[in-house]
Amino acid sequence: MKNQSVIKRIIFDTCTFLLVFVAPWWFMLVLLVAAIFIFPTFYEALFFAVLLDAFHGVPGVSFFGLNIFFTAIISCIFIVSIFLKTRLRFYQ
């Protein structure tokens, strides 16, 4: 059962990796937020956010000189999701 969920996660990660380069940015944002809530501690979301920033980012748009728009959003949602998961009945 655990093996199956690991395989599912690997397949999802591979598909998401390819989608980073071909899918619209808003679709990727929705997909990553959904994945954060569906998979337990989905750290890969941060990795994909970094990829999105590197692929689509421009020097003109930055937080304190850093091009981390997607990384910042996904990081915030990731932290919030940790608290939400302990509060929501769905995860009990």
Next chain:
Amino acid sequence: MIYLQKNRKSKNGLGRTVAVAVAVIALVVGVKILFGAALDHAVLSVGGPIATVYVGVKNKIAFTGSFLRSRSALVEENGNLKNELEVSSVKLQRFDSVLNENRILLESYGRKTATTSSIFGNVIAKPPQSPYDVLIIDIGTENGVAVADAVYALGGIPIGRVDEVTGNTAKVIMFSSNGEETPAIHERTGATIILMGSGGGNLEAKIGQETNIEKKDAIVLPQFNGAVVATAVEVESTVTSASKRALFRIPINIFNLRYVEIVK
């Protein structure tokens, strides 16, 4: 008496999870600070070929799908295209005469028309896929593309500059990209304005109340041989303000861009 709830996570466990998450985020941001440029370059090198393959497959499917379209739709489209071609031919004749006049004028003032070489590139990622009016194209240093090369849409309209380049991929920042500043000239009055990209093919500029800008006025870039880069679509002004806000639009539809020209 205190009863412990069995199904409740311990606070220590939650704290540990948050600590690990914060550490991972700090690590990610640290890597971004230390190796930001190298990381961007590597991702562009890996992502470019993937996007190229995707666009190739998509175009192939679209080409195959066109065989299945109805004959009446094709006849209608053919008629529309013929009409557009006629209008464009007339415009082109006028454009050629103006271009010739421009060349004669430049030569009479001792300035030769610039001879430049250009490279043709396929657009493999464009808005709305990218959020900041960034294009990824399928040519790079192997084809002679270099950072800061000028990028034109087909038809000779300047749209941006090359910002980053790998072996076979290049990232183009358009003039309308968020935060991109471009000094330009208002064609009718000759006033210099600073265009600021605001995304989606739009630009804006803060101009003095005395500058007379009207809708449909052309904005040109002197360094691109006076090519039109944007047209005014709206001018917002209030009596109490010392300046007014002019909104401009790139003359092409950036969402339909398929090819670009890189001029050396």
